[in-house]
Amino acid sequence: MAMRTPILSVLLLSAISGNVAASCMEGRVVDPDGDGIAAVRVSDGRQLVTTGDDGRFAFAAAPQAPVFVIKPAGHVAPANGEGLPDFWRQPDATDCSFVLRPEPVTRDALEVLVFSDPQTSDLREVGYYRDDVVAPLVGRHTAALGVTLGDVANDDLSLYPAINAVTTMLGLPWLHVAGNHDLDPADDARSLHSFQAVYGPDTFAWEEPEAVFVGLDNVIAQPAGSSGYTGGLRPGQFDFLKAYLPTVARDRLLVVLMHVPLFDAPAGRETFRPADRQRLYDLLATHPRVLVLSGHRHTLQHVFHDAASGWSGAKPLHEFNVGAVSGAFWSGAPDAAGIPDATMADGTPNGHATLLVRSGGDYALAWHPARVGDGGDATTAMGLHAPRVLRRGAYPAWGVYANVYMGLPDTRVEFRVGEGDWQPMRRVEAADPRLTIENARDDLADALRGRDRSPEAVPSTHLWRGALLTGLPAGEHRVEVRAFDRWQGEQRASTSYRLDEWVD
Structure with missing residues (x-):
């Protein structure tokens, strides 16, 4: 249409x-x-x-x-x-x-759709957003609230009404925080004119029986002639937080919504003003249940802030740096429907997250890729890579890799070949082999495979490796991987490889 x-x-x-x-x-x-x-x-x-x-x-x-x-x-x-x-x-x-209409809440838990960085540049990409992520959810989700963590558009802010027409197909109250691509070209005080005209407050709070949501614009536009923006907060926002946070019920989860992550990324480069981060830490640390949701990076990562980074709460502060709806900026080779692959640089498929909050503040998170196969080497939980064929009897130096999208450093990941014993996989910080193959295909192609290439693969924080067996009989061998997700329980995926005899 x-x-x-x-x-x-x-x-x-x-x-x-x-x-x-x-x-x-x-x-x-x-x-x-x-x-x-x-x-x-x-x-x-x-x-x-x-x-x-x-x-x-x-x-x-x-x-x-x-x-x-x-x-x-x-x-x-x-x-x-x-x-x-x-x-x-x-x-x-x-x-x-x-x-405001009084309405009793009768549900077992609050489910929230969490989008970050739709980042549409034109109406073609608004169509990708609609067909790839939103349309498959219409009439099928069970959420009561939706949030977008910034970069609603990609600098062309006249697209907001078209984007909203897609988002509101989901029939939910939807909250937005601003991203660096939602800024007008002006000084910081005037940089959100267009955003505020459509989405209203850039700092806000919203309360549900299970959770309280606080949205914070944390993109500080820099004066002309300097770097375009940095992460941070303004004095007025601290005034609001100091007045509001002491009133938040302590039996609810406090969810802080922002665009720029609290952690410095890439490591070693300051991307969030340290003094602002510490002031925010100090205000949040008095609440027993806090979750930070951020975007911006176009990768998927969990960070647990602790005393080493200035956090003084009773337990580490969990920040879920949510992957992008647009993935790697709507790049990569298109599928049969013309939608770009959009895999992110850490090998995570584009998609959205869900947050489930129960009474008392307990929560569960999940990642939902926009396109996955039914079983096989790509599921909603992980993507697998293994070589197709190895020499029987060769030194077992070749591995099966599992990109467990929601994997944490302590996630238990195991594999087995055939009906053999389960063996532990080792977490490695390396590039996802599936994406490096896409990079090679782009390099070797004689013509453009899509409008923009897939991103260059970077080390993933949620990749595991296990060494494949080569002493088994010749023939096809099934490889099964299981990961024990903190929130979703045991997740499985499978692939296969073949052992051939080498004849001199």
Whole structure:
């Protein structure tokens, strides 16, 4: 179906430009019958106030950023005209009232769809986003909330309405944080005009019975003539966090949503301002259950922050650096449907994550590749690589590799050949052999295999190796791999190799 390129409304942009006359210094939160709702927090990303018995609120100072309600658990924010949650207003809005619908929550757990870096550059790539990731989920997912961790677009911010039309096909309240490719070409104070015109607050909170979500824009645009951006936070964001975090129920999971990871990547290069990271650590460390979800890297990785990095919480801070919806920027050879392979540089297929949170704050994570086979050497949990044929009796120097996408350093991964005993596999930091083969195919091709080549393979943090047996009888041998996922339990995949006799 053809899609037209929409243009952001000048009126929307003007709503947050310059020195606005703030009509949102006061307002009201009501139910669908117009009755005020008490004890609802309202913020402009810096100040935090609470509604009175009549649902009214008032700020001490004129807000300079979008005003939002912190949706309480057990309430629903209605959708706006684009199908996104109607929980914010521009600071100069003529009507600063909000409607929340009380709705009891009856579920065993909260499921969240977690997207990062759709990063669409044009309408063709918006179509990839729709057909590759979103359409297969429509009518099939069981989630109650969705989030995007930045780089919604790839610099062309006029694509936001087209992207939203795809995302809202999933029928969920959807929250967005800003990424470095969501910035207007301006200084830091004005770099989010387009983002705020469509998605509202760049700092916000949203509450569910099982978890509290705090979204933080952590992309600091640098002055002209210097590096384009760095990771960090602003004084107003710390004001908000200092006021809000002490009110968060300690029996809920606190989920922090951001784009730039807290860890410096690549290692040895400062990509997040150390002082800002430490201040954030100090504010989060008092909460017993914290999970950080970040994006930006277009690889998939788990990092556990501890005392060595300045974290002082009772247990390490888990940061899940989520892989990209766009994978390696929609690159690689296309499939039969014309969708690029998009495998990321660490060998992870493009796709999305899910977060499942139960009462009390326990959580489970999973990665869902956009395209996998049914069984065989590619499953939703891992991809395998083994040579097709080896000489029978050769020194066993050749291995089977398992890229266990959600693997942690302590994940137990084992393999067996045929019905033999299970043997441990060794975690290695190396390039995924499947992607290095794609790199070689691109190198050897006489013509372009796709619009953009697959990325050059980099060492993966979730790759395991086992040495294949060569002393078995000649013929085909099945290799089975099992990985014990912390959250999803035992996962299996299989492949095969052949042993041939060498005849001089």
